[in-house]
Amino acid sequence: MTEQAYNFAYLDEQTKRMIRRAILKGLAIPGYQVPFASREMPMPYGWGTGGVQVSAAVLCPEDRMKVIDQGADDTTNAVSIRSFFERTAGVETTTSTAEASVIQTRHRVPEMALSEGQILVYQVPIPEPLRFLEPRESETRKMHSLEEYGLMHVKLYEDIARHGHIATAYAYPVKVEGRYVMDPSPIPKFDNPKLSDCAAIQLFGAGREQRIYALPPYTSVVSLDFEDHPFEASKPDHPCGLCGAEDSYLDEVIMDDAGGRMFVCSDTDFCEARRLAGHKGKDAA
Amino acid sequence: MTDQPLLSVRNISRHYGAHIGCEDVSFDLYPGEVMGIVGESGSGKSTLLNCMAGHLTPDRGQVVFDTRADGPRDTVTMSEPERRMLSRTDWAFVHQHARDGLRMGVSAGGNVGERLMAVGARNYGDIRTKATDWLGRVEIDATRIDDRPSTFSGGMQQRLQIARNLVTGPRLVFMDEPTGGLDVSVQARLLDLLRGLVRDMGLSAVIVTHDLAVVRLLADRLMVMKSGRVVEQGLTDQVLDDPQHGYTQLLVSSVLQV
Numbered sequence: 001m002t003e004q005a006y007n008f009a010y011l012d013e014q015t016k017r018m019i020r021r022a023i024l025k026g027l028a029i030p031g032y033q034v035p036f037a038s039r040e041m042p043m044p045y046g047w048g049t050g051g052v053q054v055s056a057a058v059l060c061p062e063d064r065m066k067v068i069d070q071g072a073d074d075t076t077n078a079v080s081i082r083s084f085f086e087r088t089a090g091v092e093t094t095t096s097t098a099e100a101s102v103i104q105t106r107h108r109v110p111e112m113a114l115s116e117g118q119i120l121v122y123q124v125p126i127p128e129p130l131r132f133l134e135p136r137e138s139e140t141r142k143m144h145s146l147e148e149y150g151l152m153h154v155k156l157y158e159d160i161a162r163h164g165h166i167a168t169a170y171a172y173p174v175k176v177e178g179r180y181v182m183d184p185s186p187i188p189k190f191d192n193p194k195l196s197d198c199a200a201i202q203l204f205g206a207g208r209e210q211r212i213y214a215l216p217p218y219t220s221v222v223s224l225d226f227e228d229h230p231f232e233a234s235k236p237d238h239p240c241g242l243c244g245a246e247d248s249y250l251d252e253v254i255m256d257d258a259g260g261r262m263f264v265c266s267d268t269d270f271c272e273a274r275r276l277a278g279h280k281g282k283d284a285a
Numbered sequence: 286m287t288d289q290p291l292l293s294v295r296n297i298s299r300h301y302g303a304h305i306g307c308e309d310v311s312f313d314l315y316p317g318e319v320m321g322i323v324g325e326s327g328s329g330k331s332t333l334l335n336c337m338a339g340h341l342t343p344d345r346g347q348v349v350f351d352t353r354a355d356g357p358r359d360t361v362t363m364s365e366p367e368r369r370m371l372s373r374t375d376w377a378f379v380h381q382h383a384r385d386g387l388r389m390g391v392s393a394g395g396n397v398g399e400r401l402m403a404v405g406a407r408n409y410g411d412i413r414t415k416a417t418d419w420l421g422r423v424e425i426d427a428t429r430i431d432d433r434p435s436t437f438s439g440g441m442q443q444r445l446q447i448a449r450n451l452v453t454g455p456r457l458v459f460m461d462e463p464t465g466g467l468d469v470s471v472q473a474r475l476l477d478l479l480r481g482l483v484r485d486m487g488l489s490a491v492i493v494t495h496d497l498a499v500v501r502l503l504a505d506r507l508m509v510m511k512s513g514r515v516v517e518q519g520l521t522d523q524v525l526d527d528p529q530h531g532y533t534q535l536l537v538s539s540v541l542q543v
């Protein structure tokens with residue numbers, strides 16, 4: 001099949017309209033999970049088919065797209081999604097957070113504050129934050145509609161009882177605009193504060209589970225906690241070995257067979273920009 | 286006893302298709318009173334209880350509860366959010382099978398704490414203190430607070446279910462065969478415990494059972510059901526010692542033979 005055989009951004013216009021309606025509904029009811037008819041995509045579930053469909057529905061020819069996986073632009077997943085949109089939509093791509101108008105992400109929020117006009121699209125594996133304790137979908141739907149969220153705190157209680165502190169480090173549940181409890185996707189809890197009062201539009205797509213939810217710009221997003229165990233946006237307590245940043249989320253990298261290791265920014269674009277600007281960490285060559 | 290019933294059941298009927306579940310049941314329950322419902326298997330006890338507790342919608346009739354905020358309200362016609370709020374504050378429901386009333390994947394402390402968190406408790410230390418206190422009141426060792434109920438014996442699971450239900454200080458407890466399926470000695474201990482809690486907390490309760498020993502010990506009043514209908518009701522001792530209806534006489538004599 002030639003590339004011309006695809007409609008712009010792969011999905012047909014009918015499907016994109018259906019997805020846009022779900023997105024608009026999601027933006028109108030921040031944090032509410034909107035069902036949508038997820039389509040087969042030319043990639044397996046778990047590869048971000050929900051995020052890809054949302055991106056396809058919002059992309060315009062003049063957009064510039066960035067794709068990150070765990071903060072990096074160069075992993076297999078990120079590269080294949082980026083090239084998918086290069087081929088099917090012909091849009092320009094970039095690795096620069098500042099220059100991107102649409103950013104699709106798996107497991108991270110860029111370190112740089114986003115601005116108005118940008119759209120951040122999250123890939124979501126499990127959209128239902130209550131699933132862990134209540135597997136019945138009929139019941140979780142009722143809990144959302146009646147704001148019965150006690151169970152969310154049972155989950156955090158169990159964490160503290162077992163580990164002495166809230167050990168949930170990823171997909172840490174949040175409350176949106178004082179109403180819906182939402183799973184922010186498996187981002188580290190370090191990223192949770194970035195969701196709140198964000199200038200960009202944030203869209204969440206779960207392909208297998210057929211759900212879309214959204215945060216319009218400047219939405220209040222609060223991480224759940226207890227009075228005596230307050231939420232902490234923690235990260236490894238080191239500076240980045242390459243750029244020296246003290247306030248960015250770090251990955252631990254094994255350096256050699258002797259077990260040497262270093263901590264580096266997980267957001268590769270952020271790290272590179274800092275190094276270009278002359279910042280240097282203790283492990284930089 | 287005040288003159289205002291806590292619960293007033295009026296002409297409750299529930300059918301399953303053409304089949305009768307329960308038919309035209311009415312009674313009043315006063316604060317601090319325990320009502321026993323007995324009858325053979327299939328006589329409609331659970332159907333009636335579930336209609337009262339809001340788990341089943343009756344075809345006809347009213348279940349009027351004296352709410353704290355607004356006085357007597359028909360819980361059948363109130364909105365679902367209101368009814369669900371009642372069921373996690375002023376009402377409690379103890380299932381025959383503890384696993385239907387417990388979260389098996391959650392620790393004992395989490396099970397007891399859930400209702401507190403459901404009504405807004407947000408202090409871990411306080412929740413834990415209350416959970417510890419309640420485990421003690423149902424005679425579960427405090428060292429088991431972080432264990433899952435799947436590691437508990439049947440009797441302990443049932444006691445945990447009771448603690449989880451009573452922690453928010455409900456005024457009305459529905460129980461469906463709370464001692465069913467337990468060993469006789471375990472039953473006796475549970476009954477003792479229930480009797481103590483009912484007395485100390487001034488609870489009102491509706492207890493479904495087919496064990497007459499249970500009602501003898503716990504219930505002030507008794508209703509006897511047969512084929513979905515109430516055939517006799519009165520003070521427990523009166524009904525058991527001087528049964529009027531032929532079916533009740535049979536029921537009582539069959540117990541005596543055991």
Ligand SMILES: Nc1ncnc2c1ncn2[C@@H]1O[C@H](COP(=O)(O)OP(=O)(O)OP(=O)(O)O)[C@@H](O)[C@H]1O
Binds near residue numbers: 305329333495
């Ligand atoms: N879901 C259902 N669908 C159809 N019929 C039902 C259903 N539940 C109960 N019934 C019927 O309604 C009648 C009353 O049943 P119910 O469960 O209320 O009796 P019960 O007195 O609680 O019996 P048991 O002592 O065995 O628990 C029975 O004839 C039963 O077969």
Ligand SMILES: [Mg+2]
Binds near residue numbers: 330331332461
């Ligand atoms: Mg029954």
